Amino acid sequence: MLHAQWLEFYNRRLVLCSRKRFRRVLDIGTGTGIWAIDFADEHPEACVIGVDISRIQPGWVPPNCEFQVDNLELGWTWSQPFDLIHARMLSGCFRNPGSIFKQAYDLEPGGHFEIKDVLLMPRCDDETLKHDSPLLLWASLLARAANNMGRPINLASRYQRMLVEAGFTEVHVVEGRWPTNRWAKDRKPRLFGLWSELTLGRELETISMALLTHGLHWEPEAVLVLCAFVRQEFLNPEVHAYFPVFTAFGMKPLRSPRGTSIAACDMDSVL
Ligand SMILES: C[S@@+](CC[C@H](N)C(=O)[O-])C[C@H]1O[C@@H](n2cnc3c(N)ncnc32)[C@H](O)[C@@H]1O
Structure with a gap:
């Protein structure tokens, strides 16, 4: 269902980077592989590989799509470079997320890396989310727990900076928001x-x-009690909270880099 949510959010676009033609595409942490399968169907000219540490992908896939099992935290061993690497909802998966960006830089010159995620730290623009809210407490507890376990979550707002640090150029970030419940008046939110x-x-x-x-x-009982309080607030339409959503993408320079720029784009201008 989350795949459908992402697709609808970006007007059925599987990637936001401006690239139109693809030859070799890698979807890292592919999960059920649904993005890779859709991308392979949409781009029959491309060879699409989905990779995940768990073998949970279906066997019946388009002929230009294949799945591999691998641990992305170990050195990447693909011998031919990709022209697109895609990553979605991988917050909290890696001990050293910066090293994933560095490995992704091993693209064809001119190739793109696109990464998207939800920031599990609710925001609110009208103070209906109080400072002592269970939802905020929950989000900060999750962030602390993830840090203690050495796998930070909530990096999405830093993705564009991480792309630049890894050497990518023409870096763009598109920021959106997913309201926590049906509180918004306009149809799409x-x-x-x-x-x-x-x-x-x-x-x-x-x-x-x-x-x-x-x-x-x-x-576990304490977690269930916290979740009960969080759910109450999560579903309360009087509380106008939302989760920020980030998609960042950048290109490996065609020649050696000469400095780079970061651009924040308005979502409407990209879609
Ligand atoms: C939340 S799911 C995202 C699935 C998919 N990207 C999507 O958007 O539908 C995160 C995936 O990352 C995979 N993963 C976590 N750590 C990994 C690792 N070290 N190497 C490869 N895959 C990993 C998990 O197995 C899981 O399928």
Whole structure:
């Protein structure tokens, strides 16, 4: 369902970078492989590889799509470079996220790396989310737990900077927001709020349990109590909270880099 949410959010675009033709594409941390399968269907000219540490992808896939099992935290061993590397929702997967950006730089010159994620730190523009809110407490506890476990979450707002640090050029970032519930009046944000209710709202316990029991040594019962309070606020349309969503992309320079620029784009200008 999250794949559908991302697709709808970006007007059915699988990537936001301006590249139009693709030969070799890698989807890292591909999960069920749904992005890779859709991308392979959309670009029959491309060879698409999805890689994940877990073998949970289907066997019935387009002929130009294949899945591989590998640990991305170990050295990458692909012998031929890619012209697009895609990464989505990999927050908290890696001990050293910077090294993933460096490995992704091993693209064809002119190739793109695009990474997107939700920042699990709610924001609010009208003070209906109070400073002592369970939702904010929950988000900061998750961040602390993830740090204790050595796998930081909430890096999405830093992705454009990390792209620059890895050597990418023509770096762009597109920032959006997913309301926590149906509080928004306009059709599109309201739709995404409904979606959040169904995805993040339903998965609160799943998202929280491993992090809080391992990272902060909470008892499972305490996690369930916290989640009950969080859900109440999460679903309360009087609370106008949203999760920031970031997509950042950059290009490996065709020649040796001469300095780079960061551009923040308005979502409408990219879509
Ligand atoms: C939240 S899922 C995202 C799935 C997919 N990118 C999507 O957007 O639908 C994160 C995925 O990263 C994979 N993953 C985590 N650590 C990994 C690693 N070290 N190497 C390869 N895959 C990893 C997990 O197995 C999981 O499938």
